[in-house]
Amino acid sequence: MTNALELHDITKTYGEGDNMITALASATLAVASDEMIALIGPSGSGKTTLLSIAGGLLSPSSGQVIVGGKDISHASPSELTEVRRSTVGFVFQSVNLVPFLTARENLLLVDELRGSRGKQSRDRADRLLDELGLAKRLNNLPSQLSGGERQRVAIGRALMNEPALVLFDEPTSALDTHLGEQVMELIQSEVKGRGTAAIIITHDRRMTHWCDRTVTILDGHLQTDELATAG
């Protein structure tokens, strides 16, 4: 099986000259097609930057990015949009839902953006929301949902396009420990149930046991000893 993600010697810098910040330095990482990885590191260490590059939101300054077997290192903005739409699922740190769409519509939107709709989409959205324990909240707007429920809708939305790789940026940071555990458990069962790869950023070491492997990042450097176990 091809890896869901391969990063080869990725460097990402922001700014120029004296103000240049190296957010990622020679990062190399492979994520197998059904592997769940926890990415931990202190604030500002480059976690979101790595996730953005893996998800086609950002182009690296140098290095090679292969997502779902496709080299996107030199993809055009429009090609990257296509990758995000078809290959990757995102749960962002902040805004994940469109406030004027119900839970169900937020999921349907994903298919709508692909130009497909109809019964198949509705069935998939309903099934996902049901799995996520939101069967009774389908028609609620985000403002009518609790933080945990919103996070679950976001997970459903990230899975809606049947991605090869799902990227979670601190999915539990806004939740208390108990809710966080619940959400991690859900993520694990959804991701594993689908045989999909995932990277989950977290600050919280206690959450890493849900994952197959933990990768640490410090000042833009991925920790090498853990890379050794990568496929």
Next chain:
Amino acid sequence: MFLAIREIKRAKVRFTLLVLAIGLLVFLVLFQIGLRDGLIGQFIGALRHQSAPVLVFDAQARKNIEGSRISPDAQAALAQVDGVGRIGPLGESTFTVSNPVSRAKSVEKDRLIDAVLFGYEITGPAAGLGAPTTLTKGRLPTGPNEGVASDRNRSEGFDIGDVVRIEPGGVEITVVGLARDINYSVSPTVFVSWDTFQAARKVRNPDATVVFPSVMVVEPVAGVSDARLVTNLSTVSGVVPLTRADAVAQSPGVASVSQSLNTVIGLLVITALMVIGLFILILTVQKSSSLTLMRAIGAHRRTLALSLLAQASMVVFAGVIAGAIMMALISPALNTLGVSFSFSQLGVVGVGAMIVGWIGSLAAVLRVLRIEPINATLPPGMQR
């Protein structure tokens, strides 16, 4: 479409207000157009709705029929021009009149008002050239002392059967027909035979031996266009030939009326542009984090821009319908003002509003196009 419709559904009050605002602007534009056409009709309907396709003015009259007199020499020269089929006189003059007989009770017998008479040939080779074309009731004059009056003034002593007397104490004209929109200079207007017109002029001016036509009305021979005929006629010196449409549009009063009302319409269009543009822009700015999210999860710029334009189109379309309903509800009350309302106007205004809506949305579209999907990764409150 999905997004556009959902958002409208979730913000009904906002969008209803916008639709009503656009509706009001559409209504005002329709009203101004109706007023303009109504006023122009009252100023110059007589020329617009007479049968001759070409009119020849005295050059010194500056396209104003009131000051125009065509001399016998010019008449003879015009008749010789290539392409002239039929040519005849059209007289125009304002008279003081009374109403010895009137159906309307409010009209007293000795009341004096101003009325405009048009005289055209009802016999001979030029018979019917210059006759009103919008007869709504009765018939055209077939002999002396008969006339077709403007139906706008029927209740002012100009209904069928009413008698209009040229004062002091002269020719009496019986109204035998009514025609729509044949007023001249916002006065009651009666079309009579050329002979009757001449007789009326002699009442006012007993010493006159000949009455000159105000303009000559001309029809081209078959195969010659009106424009061609105008070109040929302009070789005659001392006259200005004009097609009927030009005679209407270039008439001094009409030009200033349409200019001022067109200015108002232009201001309304600018207002509409700003209302639609600002509203859509505000909506776009308000939902920029959602738009960023959508870009991040794979929405193409094009998709979001088209959705925005679809939304603007829906809103403008609803606004045009709302404006048309307002106009339709209110137009019976406006008919007396001469404000007219037609579906062809609505079509033009509707298409115009749609274009204004799209232009107005441009700022918002540009904003959508500039959205950076990477911003979706920024923490709350940090989104640019």
